[in-house]
Amino acid sequence: xxxxxxxxxxxxxxxxKHRIPELLTYLTSSLLFFRPEHPRDYLITILERLRIAKLTxxxxxxxxxxxxIVSMFEMMDPSNRGTISFVQYKEALQTLGLxxxxxxxxxxxxxxxxxxxxxxxxxxxxxxxxxx
Amino acid sequence: MDATTAPHRIPAEMPQYGEANHxxxxxxxxxxxLLIHQxxxxxxFMIKHLNRNNDNVPKIIILGPPASGKTTIAMWxxxxxxxxxxxxxxxxxxxxQFMNPEMKRxxxxxxxxxxxxxxxLIEDRLEEEDCIKRGWILDGIPETREQALTxxxxxxxxxxxxxxxxxxxxxxxxxxxxxxxxxxxxxYHTTFDWPPESxxxxxxxxxPGISEMETARKxxxxxxxxxxxxxxxxxxxxxxxxxxxxVDVFYQALTYVQTHHRSNAPFTPRVLxxxxxGSGKSLQAALLAQKYSLVNVCCGQLLKEAVADxxxxxxxxxxxxxxxxxxxxxxxxxxLTQRLDHQDSIQKGWVMHGFPRxxxxxxxLDTLGYEPNRVFFLNVPLDSIIERLTLRRTDPVTGERYHxxxxxPPTMEIQARLLQNPKDSxxxxxxxxxxxxxxxxxLEQFYKQAITLNGDxxxxxxxxxxESGIINPLPKKVP
Numbered sequence: 001x002x003x004x005x006x007x008x009x010x011x012x013x014x015x016x017k018h019r020i021p022e023l024l025t026y027l028t029s030s031l032l033f034f035r036p037e038h039p040r041d042y043l044i045t046i047l048e049r050l051r052i053a054k055l056t057x058x059x060x061x062x063x064x065x066x067x068x069i070v071s072m073f074e075m076m077d078p079s080n081r082g083t084i085s086f087v088q089y090k091e092a093l094q095t096l097g098l099x100x101x102x103x104x105x106x107x108x109x110x111x112x113x114x115x116x117x118x119x120x121x122x123x124x125x126x127x128x129x130x131x132x
Numbered sequence: 133m134d135a136t137t138a139p140h141r142i143p144a145e146m147p148q149y150g151e152a153n154h155x156x157x158x159x160x161x162x163x164x165x166l167l168i169h170q171x172x173x174x175x176x177f178m179i180k181h182l183n184r185n186n187d188n189v190p191k192i193i194i195l196g197p198p199a200s201g202k203t204t205i206a207m208w209x210x211x212x213x214x215x216x217x218x219x220x221x222x223x224x225x226x227x228x229q230f231m232n233p234e235m236k237r238x239x240x241x242x243x244x245x246x247x248x249x250x251x252x253l254i255e256d257r258l259e260e261e262d263c264i265k266r267g268w269i270l271d272g273i274p275e276t277r278e279q280a281l282t283x284x285x286x287x288x289x290x291x292x293x294x295x296x297x298x299x300x301x302x303x304x305x306x307x308x309x310x311x312x313x314x315x316x317x318x319x320y321h322t323t324f325d326w327p328p329e330s331x332x333x334x335x336x337x338x339x340p341g342i343s344e345m346e347t348a349r350k351x352x353x354x355x356x357x358x359x360x361x362x363x364x365x366x367x368x369x370x371x372x373x374x375x376x377x378x379v380d381v382f383y384q385a386l387t388y389v390q391t392h393h394r395s396n397a398p399f400t401p402r403v404l405x406x407x408x409x410g411s412g413k414s415l416q417a418a419l420l421a422q423k424y425s426l427v428n429v430c431c432g433q434l435l436k437e438a439v440a441d442x443x444x445x446x447x448x449x450x451x452x453x454x455x456x457x458x459x460x461x462x463x464x465x466x467x468l469t470q471r472l473d474h475q476d477s478i479q480k481g482w483v484m485h486g487f488p489r490x491x492x493x494x495x496x497l498d499t500l501g502y503e504p505n506r507v508f509f510l511n512v513p514l515d516s517i518i519e520r521l522t523l524r525r526t527d528p529v530t531g532e533r534y535h536x537x538x539x540x541p542p543t544m545e546i547q548a549r550l551l552q553n554p555k556d557s558x559x560x561x562x563x564x565x566x567x568x569x570x571x572x573x574x575l576e577q578f579y580k581q582a583i584t585l586n587g588d589x590x591x592x593x594x595x596x597x598x599e600s601g602i603i604n605p606l607p608k609k610v611p
Contacts, residue, residue, distance in 0.1 A: 020163070024159055024163060027159070031149075031155055035146075035149045039153050043178075044182050044183065047178055051175045
């Protein structure tokens with residue numbers, strides 16, 4: 001049983017190191033969003049672009065660009081106070097796939113403003129794509 | 133986003149697209165391959181894997197005692213599915229000249245080679261182009277648990293495992309009649325499978341090792357090993373009795389390897405029940421709605437509710453009801469779309485009956501985007517329908533509904549005052565059934581993936597058939 005357990009941990013480590021779950025989530029969400037006629041070819045195109053982006057250093061087209069982040073923030077902040085609560089912030093990061101439910105985020109007690117939110121989302125997205 | 137204050141509204145096209153293109157299974161196989169091989173550069177690996185496009189090629193293992201007909205079945209399956217056959221003989225045959233002489237001598241003597249070498253041979257063979265493109269069928273490998281485990285740890289996983297079984301006495305007797313054609317390698321039998329052409333007949337030789345003692349010895353060995361191999365393939369195994377004509381065994385094996393297994397993909401059922409009046413559609417729909425929390429969309433009921441609620445549509449529909457005329461399609465469709473657009477029917481799925489009644493209505497339903505993903509036709513013979521419907525009675529005092537055969541009223545007093553609904557008279561029922569059968573051929577052609585069931589059984593049996601039709605993936609078409 002030792003060998004089986006260590007292979008399992010090895011597999012999990014592999015998944016974490018290469019950020020496979022995030023990549024698969026991204027691929028599945030783009031498939032369902034754009035609904036191309038030939039899903040395989042579309043997937044191949046995205047993966048090729050990703051590979052070229054990594055080689056040549058060109059910025060990879062992010063799924064959520066700036067205007068989307070702003071709209072998301074405004075949806076969570078209907079009264080236009082300019083800040084969102086910590087719970088909302090955590091939920092939003094989870095929805096975007098940028099943090100796992102187990103991850104403990106620092107609750108500084110202050111509310112999160114648009115700039116904080118945007119910076120955090122961008123930072124995490126870059127972290128993920130740097131792996132590819 | 134806050135899922136609590138504003139619930140997520142996923143557009144209905146997304147799950148439909150996902151189901152139609154089997155996205156879940158696609159991602160699942162890709163992840164499986166990634167985990168098995170764990171390449172350093174996952175992106176290039178995934179590109180290569182997607183380009184191969186071999187998720188659906190056959191990957192079959194056939195196991196069974198000697199004389200059960202494994203090789204015959206394996207060869208026939210190969211020809212039919214256009215795949216590659218791997219057996220101990222043809223794997224070794226290719227390597228025979230490259231093996232060192234000592235191992236060659238050992239092989240020719242005992243017909244066995246060390247497991248490690250066998251697994252390596254299999255691995256190399258499976259890496260070749262034709263196995264990747266057209267799949268593979270392993271005949272009689274693995275023979276021992278050790279081989280099974282080694283194959284598994286190398287990442288070679290079959291999708292279907294067929295185990296042939298028969299009584300030992302049958303097998304020993306059968307083996308005595310085995311004959312082999314030395315040119316093609318095909319196996320014939322003196323009683324069961326004698327070749328028609330006389331030149332093949334003249335060529336046949338008696339293979340070595342088929343005496344009773346030999347067969348009994350091999351059977352003992354087989355029984356010892358197979359018990360340990362079967363647990364390695366829990367959900368993909370099927371046992372077929374080899375004590376029947378070859379053709380029957382072949383067809384059972386063929387149907388099995390062509391079915392998909394139940395997948396974990398998220399699935400909202402959108403079920404359509406079709407059948408003549410009295411076939412049990414409303415009952416099945418009610419059972420389904422109760423068990424799986426689907427929304428029960430009964431066309432007639434919706435229209436009656438609209439009229440009773442005096443809604444905008446109700447006012448338009450009422451004159452048709454009063455004159456006992458059929459409500460026009462456009463109105464019906466409007467009421468239906470209103471119900472099907474509710475958030476709960478999109479999320480939970482629906483079961484519909486009473487609509488569409490002919491091909492035009494079915495077209496309309498499709499173009500609006502409410503395609504069902506499971507369609508059932510309930511077949512009930514006319515006599516049963518008449519029996520079911522004409523014996524219905526209602527008690528005017530309590531409102532209870534009785535059936536003179538299946539749910540008779542308890543006392544004579546009640547029975548005396550029962551009344552029959554004029555719509556349940558024999559002529560009316562015959563009219564309605566005729567109307568259905570006139571349009572059913574078109575409907576069956578339109579819904580090609582429909583499942584036909586025998587509705588002439590008790591309701592819970594029919595319900596079980598419906599359930600298995602919904603839960604199991606739709607059968608693959610034979611190309």
